[in-house]
Amino acid sequence: MATKKTALQVKLVKSIICSKKDQIATVNALGLFKVGDIKIQPDNAQTRGKINKVSHLVEVTEVKA
Numbered sequence: 001m002a003t004k005k006t007a008l009q010v011k012l013v014k015s016i017i018c019s020k021k022d023q024i025a026t027v028n029a030l031g032l033f034k035v036g037d038i039k040i041q042p043d044n045a046q047t048r049g050k051i052n053k054v055s056h057l058v059e060v061t062e063v064k065a
Contacts, residue, residue, distance in 0.1 A: 008047060009061040011038045016057065026053050 012032040016024045030050055031039040040063065041047045051060055 004064060006043045007063050008041045008043050008051070009038060009063050010041055010051065011059045011061075012036065012057060013059045014057045019054075019057065023054050023057070026050050027057060030054075030058070032058070 010030055010032065012027060012035055015035055016027050019027075027033075030041060030047075031037070043062070051058060
């Protein structure tokens with residue numbers, strides 16, 4: 001049986017101005033720099049942890065890879 005791989009589409013929906021330095025670094029580590037940026041990230045524990053830390057700034061959609 002083939003396993004279906006999934007990925008996460010992460011979109012920056014709020015500005016990182018006035019955010020804490022570690023939150024800004026986390027958003028940048030996700031590959032997001034400006035409001036409206038969208039990146040596809042692998043669905044794993046590390047990515048989920050980053051998203052959890054900045055969940056108030058991003059919008060996440062699950063996509064098939």
